[in-house]
Structure formats: C-alpha cells, structure tokens
Amino acid sequence: MEKFDVIIVGAGAAGMFCAAQAGQLGRRVLLLDNGKKAGRKILMSGGGRCNFTNMHTEPAAYLSHNPHFCKSALARYNQWDFIDLVNRHGIAYHEKTLGQLFCDDSAQQIVDLLLKECDAGQVTLRLRSEVLSVDRDDNGYTLQLNGTSVQAEKLVIASGGLSMPGLGATPFGYKVAEQFGLKVFPTRAALVPFTLHKPLLEQLNTLSGVALPTTITAQDGTLFKEAMLFTHRGLSGPAVLQISSYWQPGEFVTIDLSPATSLDDFIHVQREAHPNLSLKNSLAKILPKRLVEVLQELKQIPDVTLKQLNSKQQGELVSTLHQWRVQPNGTEGYRTAEVTLGGVDTTQLSSKTMEARDVPGLFFIGEVVDVTGWLGGYNFQWAWSSAWACAQAL
Ligand code: FAD
Structure with missing residues (x-):
C-alpha cells in the first residue's frame, strides 16, 4: 500500500491550492480526482476567463448557517495574497465590474498556475481516480481506489458541491462527513x-435575449443592483443568479426595471416637452424597445399619448415598472447552478484549520463546506482561503 502524509480528494480550486501549499511546506501529498483533467470548473468559469477573486471580498458576501466561520480564513489568506500570486506568475488580468478580476487571456492560466505550484510542492496528482471507500484506524486514513489502496495520516475533502454533475460533481464529500458523524x-x-410558470413564460417568450439593468429584491429584503436577462426558460443574468441564493420556493422577488430613472419624474419631464408623443415611444427612450412592446401587448402600458395618461394609469405603470413582482416556478437546478448552498456544518470544523473537531486528521475545504459566496469571484476566494488555512495545519 502506498503511503503519503496527506491525501486530498478533489483536484478543483481548493484541492489543488491546498496540495500545492502543503507540498511546498514539505508534506508528501497525493491529490486525487475522478476526472481526466484537473480544475475542470476553473476552465469553465467566468466565461472561460476565470473570475479568480474579488477586490471587495469580505465576510458579508458569504452565506452560511454560521456567518462568522469564514472570517478567519478570509483574513489570513485574502484576495490581495492571491492577486500577488497571479502577479508572480505574470498573468495579465482586469477588473470587469464591481471588483471582479478576470484573466485577460484564459482560465487555463489559473489552472497552469495551480499545476506549477503543485509541481513546486512535488504533489503526486492522480486523475481518473474514483474513491470507493474511506476507513480510519490508528495509522490514519485508508482509501480504496479502483484497483489499489492508499494511506495517509491526514485526509482533506475538497470534492466540491453538487452543481454541474457533467463536470464531475458528486455527493462524495457529504457522504464522508456523514460517515464520520458530521452534520450536513x-x-x-x-x-x-x-424558471417561470407557463402562462408568464408564454407572455414573455419574445423577450428572450433582452437584458437590462435592474434592482432585484428578495422577500427577506436582500437586494442586488445588476443586469437581468430574459431567457427562453425564464430569468437569468447576474441580478437573478445573485438573488437565487436568497430565494425559497414559493416566494416572490421584486424587480425594479428602471432603477436609475424615477418614472414619475421621467414622465413629468417628457409630458412637458412632448405631450403628443406616445407613452410607448417615450418609455422606449429608457427601456429596451422589445420590453415596452410586450408590456403594451399585455396592457401593462396603456396605448395613449403622454398628455392622455391619467394619474391612475401612471400610478399603475410606475408600480409595474419599479416594483414588478414575480413568483418564479423554480430554478434550473444543479445542471446549470454555479454553486451549492448548504453542506458540511461549520460548527463542527475549526475555522482556523478546517479540521473536524471530533475527527482528528479529517479536513473539509472549498465548496463542500456550508460557506457559499456571491457571484463575482467570491467562491474561488473561499476556495483559496480555506485551502491555505488548511494547508498550514497539515
Ligand atoms: P470543485 O472546483 O468543484 O472541485 C471538486 C473536484 O472534486 C472536482 O474536480 C470533482 O471532479 C472532484 N470530485 C468530486 N467527487 C469526487 C470523487 N468522488 N472522487 C474524486 N474526485 C471527486 N466561482 C468564482 O469565484 N468565479 C467564477 O468565475 C466562477 N465561475 C463558475 C462557472 C461555472 C460554470 C461554475 C459551475 C462555477 C463557477 N464558480 C465560479 C464557482 C466555483 O467554480 C466553485 O465555487 C469552485 O470551483 C469550488 O471549488 P472546490 O475546489 O471546492 O470544488
């Protein structure tokens, strides 16, 4: 049986970074992954350019049953530490929006960075390795793989969440947690x-592809000011992805379709200047034309000129456009989700080392843990920070 100091399951963002750090600290590390390539999600991320961190990373950008848990790791290895590493590898990057940093060229550069760091730590990387079972005894952890078994004093679970099963996602990490008595x-x-209910979807189907800036608010009051996109299945775009983390089935979201311009003020000014202009043409100056047309077909925008618009109609219009209440039918699910909420209960892990308090030598890092970031580079930063904290303790 082959023996290592540390076995890490999952060669994604967290697993590769942890392996590299632990290797460079002198540990003999085996890094296992079920796929034929390391870092598959990284390659897909950020539209192929990997939004590898966010300059505004702070604990408030993470959801968890225990919002304090992420603080220590995020402070000990922060966004500027990872940006330094990216600089040392000579990777050019830019801020797209809202502090989000993307590679200028390709996400492959981040995977290459991680592979080089793993090489520097003499990490043994084994791809296409399915872990069949995990056992623990006085020598540490023994893992049965297809055909062989491997052993190490310490085991790090970095197998991610359930999103995108097509990219290798499995419930492995949650099962190991439960096997060792941890709550998930x-x-x-x-x-x-x-996704939207059929009648609404049919009404909106010609809007597929239309995008506009919005403010979107969940029932708990959380709001995001970002772009929204109509799709042939429902609603998407950064605003919708963000709010989906705060939405529960059955709840409504409220969408301001004109967040930058007060419609009352706009109509007032327009009516003074162009009283005979149709309301539709007037609104098309600040909203996508197709959206205005559909809303008129749905009788949400009356077919009148500005001077004909009465105050009751204006009140209804303003509330429709500034406070459009939508009850989603559901979400597209794990097939297209970028992340998984929930996971290994952090109250059973050390926030300093990521080790299970009652199971010495067993660590959980990255997305498998109940820490989920906003859209915008926050999830990779959690992967780097939790991996680094863990590696110092290996
Ligand atoms: P993963 O990266 O998911 O890695 C887990 C690894 O474990 C995988 O390689 C998997 O194959 C392997 N594995 C699973 N089960 C087993 C098993 N049983 N045996 C062996 N190996 C196993 N976040 C950002 O911050 N910025 C972005 O731009 C961004 N874009 C994204 C785009 C897409 C399309 C998706 C799906 C996600 C995106 N995310 C982004 C989220 C981010 O990719 C994840 O939060 C991050 O990859 C989590 O890292 P991880 O190492 O914990 O898990």
Whole structure:
C-alpha cells in the first residue's frame, strides 16, 4: 500500500491550492480526482476567463448557517495574497465590474498556475481516480481506489458541491462527513437562473435575449443592483443568479426595471416637452424597445399619448415598472447552478484549520463546506482561503 502524509480528494480550486501549499511546506501529498483533467470548473468559469477573486471580498458576501466561520480564513489568506500570486506568475488580468478580476487571456492560466505550484510542492496528482471507500484506524486514513489502496495520516475533502454533475460533481464529500458523524445541512442549487410558470413564460417568450439593468429584491429584503436577462426558460443574468441564493420556493422577488430613472419624474419631464408623443415611444427612450412592446401587448402600458395618461394609469405603470413582482416556478437546478448552498456544518470544523473537531486528521475545504459566496469571484476566494488555512495545519 502506498503511503503519503496527506491525501486530498478533489483536484478543483481548493484541492489543488491546498496540495500545492502543503507540498511546498514539505508534506508528501497525493491529490486525487475522478476526472481526466484537473480544475475542470476553473476552465469553465467566468466565461472561460476565470473570475479568480474579488477586490471587495469580505465576510458579508458569504452565506452560511454560521456567518462568522469564514472570517478567519478570509483574513489570513485574502484576495490581495492571491492577486500577488497571479502577479508572480505574470498573468495579465482586469477588473470587469464591481471588483471582479478576470484573466485577460484564459482560465487555463489559473489552472497552469495551480499545476506549477503543485509541481513546486512535488504533489503526486492522480486523475481518473474514483474513491470507493474511506476507513480510519490508528495509522490514519485508508482509501480504496479502483484497483489499489492508499494511506495517509491526514485526509482533506475538497470534492466540491453538487452543481454541474457533467463536470464531475458528486455527493462524495457529504457522504464522508456523514460517515464520520458530521452534520450536513441540506443542499440547494444557487447562483442559478429562475424558471417561470407557463402562462408568464408564454407572455414573455419574445423577450428572450433582452437584458437590462435592474434592482432585484428578495422577500427577506436582500437586494442586488445588476443586469437581468430574459431567457427562453425564464430569468437569468447576474441580478437573478445573485438573488437565487436568497430565494425559497414559493416566494416572490421584486424587480425594479428602471432603477436609475424615477418614472414619475421621467414622465413629468417628457409630458412637458412632448405631450403628443406616445407613452410607448417615450418609455422606449429608457427601456429596451422589445420590453415596452410586450408590456403594451399585455396592457401593462396603456396605448395613449403622454398628455392622455391619467394619474391612475401612471400610478399603475410606475408600480409595474419599479416594483414588478414575480413568483418564479423554480430554478434550473444543479445542471446549470454555479454553486451549492448548504453542506458540511461549520460548527463542527475549526475555522482556523478546517479540521473536524471530533475527527482528528479529517479536513473539509472549498465548496463542500456550508460557506457559499456571491457571484463575482467570491467562491474561488473561499476556495483559496480555506485551502491555505488548511494547508498550514497539515
Ligand atoms: P470543485 O472546483 O468543484 O472541485 C471538486 C473536484 O472534486 C472536482 O474536480 C470533482 O471532479 C472532484 N470530485 C468530486 N467527487 C469526487 C470523487 N468522488 N472522487 C474524486 N474526485 C471527486 N466561482 C468564482 O469565484 N468565479 C467564477 O468565475 C466562477 N465561475 C463558475 C462557472 C461555472 C460554470 C461554475 C459551475 C462555477 C463557477 N464558480 C465560479 C464557482 C466555483 O467554480 C466553485 O465555487 C469552485 O470551483 C469550488 O471549488 P472546490 O475546489 O471546492 O470544488
């Protein structure tokens, strides 16, 4: 049986970074993954350019049953530490919006960075390795793989969440947690598009592809000011992905379709200047034309000129456009979700080391843990920070 100091399951963002750090600290590390490539999600991320961190990373950008848990790791290895590493590898990047940093060229550069760091730590990387079972005795952890078994004093679970099963996602991490008596919070797809009930979807279907800036608010009051996109299944775009993490089935979201312009003020000014202009043409100056047409077909925008618009009609219009209440049918689920909410209960882990308090030598890092970031580089930063904290303790 082959023996290592540390075995890490999952060669994604967290697993590769942890392996590299632990290797460079002198540990003999075996890094296992079920796929034929390391870092598959990284390659897909950020539209192929990997939004690898966010300059505004702070604990408030993370959801967890225990919101304090992420603080220590995020402070000890922060966004500027990872940006330094990216700089040391000579990777060019830019801020797209809202502090989100993307590679100028390709997400492959981040995977290459991680592979080089793993090489520097003499990490043994084994791909296409399915872990069949995990056992623990006085020598540490023994893992049965297809055909062989491997052993190490310490085991790090970095197998991610359930989103995108096509990219190798499995419930492995949650099962190991349960096997060793740790609680796992129910999981749910997050950063995911909404689907709509059929009647509404049919009314809106010609809007597929239309995008506009919005402010979107969940029933608990959480709000995001970002773009929304109509799709042939429902609603997507950054605003919708963000709010999906705060939405529960059956709830409404409220969407301001004109967040930058007060419609009352706009109509007042327009009516003075162009009283005979149709309301539709006037609104098309600040809203996508197709959206205005559909809303007129649905009788949400009356077919009148500005001077004909009465105050009751204006009140209804303003409330429709500034406070459009939508009850999603559901989400597109794990198939397209960027992340998974829930996971291994953090109250049973050390926030300093990520080790299970009652199971010495067993660590959980990255998305498998009940810490989920907003859209915008926050999830990779959690992967880097939790991996780094763990590696120092290996
Ligand atoms: P993962 O990266 O999911 O890695 C887990 C690894 O474990 C995988 O390689 C998997 O194959 C392997 N594995 C699973 N089960 C087993 C098993 N039983 N045996 C062996 N190996 C196993 N976040 C951002 O911050 N910025 C972005 O731009 C961004 N874009 C994204 C785009 C897409 C399409 C998706 C799906 C996600 C995106 N995310 C982004 C989220 C981000 O990718 C994840 O939060 C992050 O990858 C989590 O890292 P991880 O190492 O914990 O898990």
